[in-house]
Amino acid sequence: MQEFIVSTARTVLSKYLLLLLALLLVVTFSVLVPDTFPTVTTARSILDAMVIVTILAIAEMLIIIIGEYDLSIGFVVGLLHILMIGLIVKQNIPWPLAIVLVLSIGTVIGLVNGILVYYFRINSFIATLGTGTIAYGLSNWYTNGQQLFGSLPKGFTNIYSAKLFGLPVAAVYVIVITSLAWFVLEYTKTGRQLYALGANRRAAELTGISSRKIVLGTYVFGGLIVAIAAIILASRLRTGSVSTGPDYLLPIFVGAILGSTTINPGRPNPWGTVIAVMLLGIGISGLQQLGAQFFVVPLFNGVTLILGVGLATYSSGRGGNR
Template sequence: MAVYTERKAGSALADFIGEHAQVLSIAMFFLLCMTIFGLSSSTFFTTGNLLNVLRQAAPILIVAVAMTLVITTAGIDLSVGSQVALVNAVCAIAIAAGLPWPVVVVLMLALGAAVGAAQGWFISYQGIPAFIVTLAGLSILRGFALYLTEGYSIPITGVPGFFWLGRGTLAGFPVPALIALLIAALGFVVMLRTQYGRQVIAVGSNMEAARRVGMPAKRVLASVYVVAGLASAVAGMLIAARLGSGSSNAAQGFELQVIAAVVLGGTSLMGGKASMLGTVLGTMTIAVIGNGLILLHISPFFTQIVTGAIILIAIWLNTKLFDRGFRFGRART
């Protein structure tokens, strides 16, 4: 007679590490980068430099939160940098024309939402791949920004309230960083606690199955691009407020940094899996690398090489290791 015995359960620690391997790995990589740059530069851990890192990372984090939703649906938005540039330029033109800056803020949010809605309509309701639609948007929107500014930088003057959004501090903390953290916290709540967040994950896992159980799958898919447009509008205005000008050349390579932050944070390019905490850590890692390389007097162009390498490695880990049931130790029975 055969005797069956229960396999010994794995440790709780091993199961926890296996379940959160990607977030833990980016957290360790972030700490490693902090340590290396801290030891290599005496100014890295100064209060002024750390606050500067947070201020510069704010626009990337804001758009990365929205990009997390987009990539969770198995989509991508290559046009966010061009959206930021368009809003940046139009914002400066509107303020220079004499419009009150609070009105301009509302109009820019509407512009970002409209651009996102247009792209979302083509992707969701017309069935055109997101890569194609947003690649076209990358060119079209940057072209509009160039056309409106004729390639020149548009100065912004006489609006201290608007400048406060990009340069101000609150209790010693940069206002842009506070805005970014609030948006990141909202992203956490949306993904973990709301029906909409569950619908985004369901659409990314299997859009047809989500549609068949009664979810408004196409509307959800289109909505994430509206969110990306809104986030890009906020980022564009913060950059304009910080620099005191609007330019069609703003946010060059911005989409590369945003996608790198999201993928590095563990959100699956195949859809159906997201990590807002990973996105925050990924964004800060990208920002720390860029800042650290500058402090070490390394060419800023090298940052693009590092960012590209990070994307490649993150995608490799995403598809070859973590998405194939990666586990530490023995599984529980």
């Protein structure tokens, strides 16, 4: 009986440690700042901050699953949200058509990343850092270093501000994208192929899995998700700024990597990614309400990333030993 209890406790801690830590942080900050933290306003603020990060972290998670990385995501979401605003206010393009164009551009950028990684055999760190830097340069060129703003149609701003079934529509986006990613990864042949390729590419290829299709397809789909996030971001901010995108780079890596330590320990997974991003949001919000200085946010993200990589490596190694 004692062994059963110990085994059950270990399983629960292994699968739900991050969720328990998130709940612990909620309780801790509620005690330390009872007047401001345990409020609806704080909950909305955390949700508002984590929507874009979560969607981008899901895109990064898919790339990590196949054993690659994408350093361009922060820069690309910056470029695409700028283009979304610019196409409407500068080029006077109807916002539905502008959305189609931004989705197409995001998909093409993802395809370019995939081609560089698969066909040209460029290390994914270098390839995506290069395309990301190009995207950053294009952002500066398009805006001339200035913020883009102007009158935006109500239909476009409702993309972020509307409610659906009583919920903020932004939360619905996260639930839908995460659920789709979870279903594909857990219940389809494609999901099994992604995990197999990431675990051992040569062995996966010997079983008949096309690494070309998986690598290119994953980067393309990742680019599409980034474009979706950019459209939501543009609707939320209603301005285009060059400095916006790069700030997402570290949090999305933290979410994607730290997420592999929970729910399904040892491998990246969608719901683990959501919990990891939620943990970040709670921690940062609580520290800010305690009066932490502005530099605490990057410090918190950096420390969490290091811990996440360590825990992910340990979980993966432990999983391989069983």
